[in-house]
Amino acid sequence: MKNRMNSLVCAGAVSLMAAMFSPLAAANGAIGDHVNDMKAHMDQYTQEVNWIIGKIDGIVDRYEEKGQKAAKAETVVDIWEEVDFHSAIETNYVPIYASIWQGLFGIKGKIDAKAPVADVRAEQEKLEQTLWQALGAVRLAAHYQAQNLLPEIQTTEKEPTTPVETVDDISHRLDRVVAKYAEQLSDVATTLVHDTYLYRFEGIEGMLIEKDAKLVTDMEKYFNVTLPLAIKDNKSVDEVRSVVEEMKTKLERARTLLEEVEKERKDVF
């Protein structure tokens, strides 16, 4: 992952980097100042990842030795929310943030279902890989932040002012939908889908209709039917993510079309 990111950034694609690392304020919880000085906190983040891995290992060990009740699997949420690394990844790379929640609840779900220990260990291994991947992403973001190549992380929401900014904002919001769903906050995820449609997509759909009406009707269906229904029907996180990825592919086309529209537009005066 790190190599892939490096090669992209080395190609001078700073705007692409900004799209990958999306420094958005978290929707809930306080964000510490550390997120705007991540390089100075990398040792702390590394210790925290090791601490989380140890704590989760303890849960699985207890499960193996003493059974479901003694494992106290419900503490996975407290463990994750205890660390500053939580907001470092949430504000910089929402897709991995979502995967971490998915991994945490994957372990909890297996323990709650009294699954074989081998199955729980398999979930644990996936989570550990995701956590190391997340640490790599934060390390890379810290590197570019130190070079002033990333915008400062906003602690309040910033409104997009152009159609292309709006598309980027929609894309980030959809990542957050997956993250909130992975956190098992379905109502929050559904509200986010609804608000994104009403307050973001509706603002750009008019311009898109002339260029590609079918694209707009497809997106309307995704926003109003497909994605809310996937959440309501308790589909897996991977299935919800898959819907979001399809939407993001269509948003890329929307982005290209909106760039064309802006080029063609006449001045006001």
Add this chain to the structure above:
Amino acid sequence: MSNPVFAQSKRDPESVNDLPQLKGELTLYLGRGEGGLYENVLDAIQKRNPELTLTIRRGATAALANAIMAEAKAGIQKADLFWAVDSGAIGVVADNGQGQALPPSLTDLLDTSFQYPNWAPITGRIRTLPYNPSRVSADKIPDSVLALADTDLKLGWAPAYSSFQSFLTAMRIQEGDKVTGEWLKAINAKATKYAGELGVVMAVERGEVDLGFANHYYTLRLKAGKPDANVQLAFTKDDAGCLVNASGVMALTEGDLPINFVRYLLSKEVQSYLAREAYEIPLVNGIEPPAGIPPMTELSPPDIDLSKLSDLRPTLRLMRQTGVL
């Protein structure tokens, strides 16, 4: 043909060339609009008036309206102007007594039915009945929205869409909850639901349904991209089916500067720009509507105070009671 509701004012529109230079500081609260077009207007005004320092706070229209009222309650005046895509939110602030009185020299620029003492509508969007001319002829379409419930026409609608809910609110105000509830039940039993109103227009064009309910610009934009699209627009008369809702602006502080800023928004250049680029209906006398819409004097929108459309709660309750939502 003309109607008393949409009578034109006698004033000619103003050009920005005739307006005074804007000098000083203004803070504008901007409710979300047409995906950047309002921003383009503001950029253009700023560039034309280099001695104007314009600070913009952006946000959801209802949230900004609440902020303005909360600030007033706390004795703080941060915003000089409030420009919102939804006139209902403007109405709430106006009812709170916060809009400055607009001079007749400004309100006279607007069509007479859109003249309000302390806020100014900027552009409108009209409720229409898009229909497929291969499946239904214009003379078979009733000019009453209520009568649609009694026809054999195959209908399409998007009841979850916010503009539909504003239209329904207008129907409640005009006809009452009982009539509106019965209409909803009848339509719900026969109409095909779509996720959004473009979906309705597209379904009409494909011939999936004969006729639908939608804001005007979906059809105009579709036809702009696909001139041979098999869809036409019909309009009801004197009822909510032909409601013209509007974006609006209000001055919150005294003085010439906020008022003159509003004049820029009502200038023929800005009105023409929004008609051309956003397909919105200009509400200033003498400005051409977007192609494909009859002149406003030939339409018969209902005589409704737009600021009364802000409270959707009773409408949503009725929609739930009738099983629509």
